[in-house]
Amino acid sequence: MKKPERVLLAGGRVVDPGNRRVRIWDVLIQDGRIAKVGKQLRATGAQRIDCRGKHIAPGFIDMHCHLREPGQEDAETIATGTKAALAGGFTKVCPMPNTDPPIDSEALVRFELARAKEAGFARVYPIGSCTKARAGKELAEIGSMKQAGAVAVSDDGSWVDDPQVMRRVLEYCKAFDLPVISHCELTGFPYGVANEGLVSTRLGLAAGPDVSESAAAARDILLAEFTHARLHIAHVSCAATVSLIRWAKARGVQVTAETCPHYFTLTDAALETFDTNFKVNPPLRTDKDRQAVIDGLADGTIDAIATDHAPHTKSAKEVEFDIAPAGFIGFETAFSLGYEQLVLAKKLSLADYVSRMTTAPARILGLPMPCLQPGADADLVILDLKARWTWTRDQVFSRSQNSPFFGRQLHGRVIGGFLGHKQFWFLHPA
Ligand SMILES: [Zn+2]
Ligand SMILES: [Zn+2]
Known part of the structure; x- marks a missing residue:
């Protein structure tokens, strides 16, 4: 995990569960919060992450x-x-x-x-x-x-x-x-x-x-x-x-x-x-x-x-x-x-x-309503819905390995996300 200052998630499909919508939008994250959301945002100096073909959800x-x-x-x-x-x-x-x-x-x-x-x-x-x-x-x-x-x-x-x-x-x-x-x-x-x-x-x-x-x-x-x-x-x-x-x-x-x-x-x-x-x-x-x-x-x-x-x-x-x-x-x-x-x-x-x-x-x-709106805490995940992958024991983060799903082909995958000032990535070689 590292501390980003400004990060632009560019071209992802943003899932808004509250309004039951999915839209292609950029998301600008600044100081652990969502600063802007919209089409083709300009953010000079920001770390740019290409999210085309990916989904972004709370x-x-x-x-x-x-x-x-x-x-x-x-x-x-x-x-x-x-x-x-x-x-x-x-x-x-x-x-x-x-x-x-x-x-x-x-x-x-x-x-x-x-x-x-x-x-x-x-x-x-x-x-x-x-x-x-x-x-x-x-x-x-x-x-x-x-x-x-x-x-x-x-x-x-x-x-x-x-x-x-x-x-x-x-x-x-x-x-x-x-x-x-x-x-x-x-x-x-x-x-x-x-x-x-x-x-x-x-x-x-x-x-x-x-x-x-x-x-x-x-x-x-x-x-x-x-x-x-x-x-x-x-x-x-x-x-x-x-x-x-x-x-x-x-x-x-x-x-x-x-x-x-x-x-x-x-x-x-x-x-x-x-x-x-x-x-x-x-x-x-x-x-x-x-x-x-x-x-x-x-x-x-x-x-x-x-x-x-x-x-x-x-x-x-x-x-x-x-x-x-x-x-x-x-x-x-x-x-x-x-x-x-x-x-x-x-x-x-x-x-x-x-x-x-x-x-x-x-x-x-009674928790704050998860959303991707300006002012909200940066609390989001990035999903690759096209991914086809197989979960194996060497990928497990839990201390235990009791799962019936090892070896099963899985559809769609969480590849990373943001939580406040932190970004996390779990891209395993497919
Ligand atoms: Zn129970
Ligand atoms: Zn229980």
Whole structure:
């Protein structure tokens, strides 16, 4: 990273997700801000970067990831995770609080922010726990965590099982205008490494039914309606949850939702490889669910795309399927998978796709609206949509390498970007 003074991004196609437009424009960056945007700008003395044939978009926001610090620094740190995030085009990330110890106090929120600032890669907007130690019993220090910079609360990794506790979390967060992010998974069902269905039966894998997710989502949607609070449903994976959210939005419930690239890219058929990298929670579902998730993104029922980036060390994943930890790293492949499955497949326009990773999470979390207008912070990514590339282990920025997508041909690529005074480039030899 170096410090540019004035930089002219010349001739790129500028994606404006707020106005759902793409235009060929120059962008002049000065002192970490966007100084001018327009046709054929003159900027004598500026560093000129030829962006013809490339796209320029606001930096992406990942509203759901795991950076593992504090506690599991052998899998990821805030520094390695935020660098991997930049490589995927995410200039802002929201780490979930299921670290060790969990982020349930003002001091721990401040710790995360300080580590992120020191690292100087993607900006971090912490998510605090709903309950102390994520134990689901007593409320965490929600007010002081918000004061310190937390943008939402969640006990991600677990569902807040006790309805009275969840009601109090929602009521409390309403007073602070914070969204409550629910990891919807009923307790009591056997923990499924796979979706309960034909594939799990054939392979003999421990399976959990999709109703575990949808029934949990139904309770939380009704509690959000009852308390008039803001609920956000994490990692929507099945058709029934999409229908419930659509129903709730039509009723005026303040509910938003996210899904992850793997739920619109893969199905449980991938488990036939017995590769533990395909194990994720919630599990990969059927093709009917995958289509429903895509339809939910297309009609706005699902607001945002998040990665649920979940690093695990090699030794943790190299065990039997039933005991391997769930989740895989997601920053560095997210944009390409969505571009392939949603834009090239003609389900979403490019501007609408970009909005799912920029304006939508910003609106949910109350962050400044991502845009490329004069006066805005220089916070943007440069994309090569014509790129065809294969992701290999030697390209990984994350400290962990648990991904099912090595060797897969990917479409469209983040090649670099700007964040304040810094420019970053991740052009790997193709
Ligand atoms: Zn979760
Ligand atoms: Zn998660």
